[in-house]
Amino acid sequence: MLLARILKQFLGVLVAILGGWLAGILFAFAWAAVDVTTHPGEVPGIALSVQPWIVALGSAAFIYPVLLALVPLYFFVPRSSPLWRWPICTSLGALAGVCIVFGFLSRPNVNPPESKLSWYILGAVIGSGTCFVGSTTREHYGTLKRK
16 A cells, blocks of 8 residues: 555656646747747748657656655645745746756756757756646645654
C-alpha cells in the first residue's frame, strides 16, 4: 500500500514536469507566431514548426534539476503548507526557472545567445507551468501518511 502511494506521488511529479514542458513548447509556438507575423520578411514561416521542437529538446535538459527539487517537495512539504498554494508555488517556480537558466547561461564553456531575455522568459514559463500544475494537482496525488 505504501509503495502504491509513493508511485502515485512520483506520477504527480511527472505530471507536473510534463505540464511545465508543454507550457514551454506552447510558449515557443506563440513566440514563433509573433515573430513570423511581426517580421514577415525576416523570419521564415518554418520557424512555427522548428522553434517548438528546439525548445522541447533543449528544455529536456532542465527536467533533471526540476525533478530533484520537486521530489522532496512532494514527499516532505505537507499539503497544508502555504508553499502549495498555487499563486505562491507558481511564483517560486518562475523564479526557479530563471535561476536554472541563469546557471546554465553563466557557465564559461557555454556561448550564450545575444538576447538572453527570451531564455529567461522561457525558463520562467516552464518553471511556473511546472509549479502551477504541481500545486493544482497536489490534492489528487496525495501525501504519504506517517504512522
